[in-house]
Amino acid sequence: MYKANSSPTFRKPNSALVMMPKVGKLTAISRKIFNVLLHTTQRQVQALNHEGKIVEATHYFSARLDELVDPVEVGHSNLTSSAKKSLLEMRRTEVDWEAPDANSGVIWSNMSLLSEAKIVKTGGILYAYWALPPGLLGVIADPQRFTPIDIAQLSQLKTYTAVALYEICVRYKNNPTGLTSENDLEWWVDALTQSAPKIDPKTKKPKLRLWSKFKSEQVSVAIQEINSKSDIGIELIEKKTGKAVTSAQFKVWRKSVESGAITGGPRMSPELALIATALGLPLGDITSLIKFGQSESVLKIGLAKLEARIGRDDLAPVDSRMAYLRTVLAETNGFVATMPSPSVAVSLMPKAPADLPKILSYQEHRRLEIKAELLNVGKVGQKKYAELALEYLQKAGIATTTISRKVQSGDWMTGVLFSKMIEVYAVEQYGVNWGVAFDAQEQL
Structure with a gap:
């Protein structure tokens, strides 16, 4: 789970960017909450996969109700009523999903937004529980082609058309041409409208909505809203x-303020950026830490400890991930300079933040240290362990085609594959007793 101020980036599958309602109606608030819900689902699936667990289609995901609503700035005067209304809209709305171009894998599917939803009060706190249709869960859990959606940017937009148009256009903000795909006018009307078209009582067919009227009443307002409130600028081309x-398409560009915000400053590796983004940390804050002298090796150790802390469901949620990371870094800096080479089987246990000693076992501490070592090996060195881990998973009968594809593409930083890579690396470097303390080893 994440807080509203964590600037989360949601890896939204391209095949789920365009939602064309065929039954029901979806408000702007409900669509934004739906994105938060999908992002929460994605992160919970990743956490379960990291533990080696398989997520079934019937799995219930959950989150505190306020953590679903806070990121899109909905008033809390009646949280239950507001959230219930949005969840009902998601349950009752049936949509066609379309990719914004023809090169995004699945380019069309039809389904409801949620399979089930409920609100439960536990210990005085309201929680939402939901299940996704199997097809949607599959692409959300492991998107092969996706667009980074900044929930904080999306929350600034108030009209449904602006939210829908932003999701389509932001995919192209780094495209050299800066142009969305060209589609006929009816496609754009369906893609940017919050409800299914009305049925003509005479023909029994959906009524066509005029582009000229829709453009003046909805699209023009959405363009102005996106240009004034978001990180991109857009222009309609008819x-x-x-x-x-x-037909029509849009020209898209990044705002100059964003592109020039950290130019000339310290840079981070793509690998570190990927880890930080997966944890919902603003890259600007990570860049600032590097600027003030934090090394990437120390940051990777800190991020590994933060990831372990976030995964503890038996503890209260971390209120501020950046604040927690800074605390971990302050403690980590005291021992990292003397960290031994992998060939020396020694465990240097840093003093941890206040709640870590009663959370992590010796093996969990060692796993975090070894994970940090593996991260510092680099992609070339990691490939060996990725292949060994894949071989193990194949023998165990749990290696999917997606896992095999990750090994080939070098995308092995998350999930059960990376978890097994850590263990393979640990055994090779420290032996089968890598997770056993010295005093325990003497008793073996």
């Missing part, structure tokens, strides 16, 4: 056949 407008 295409004509003869004198009639028949």
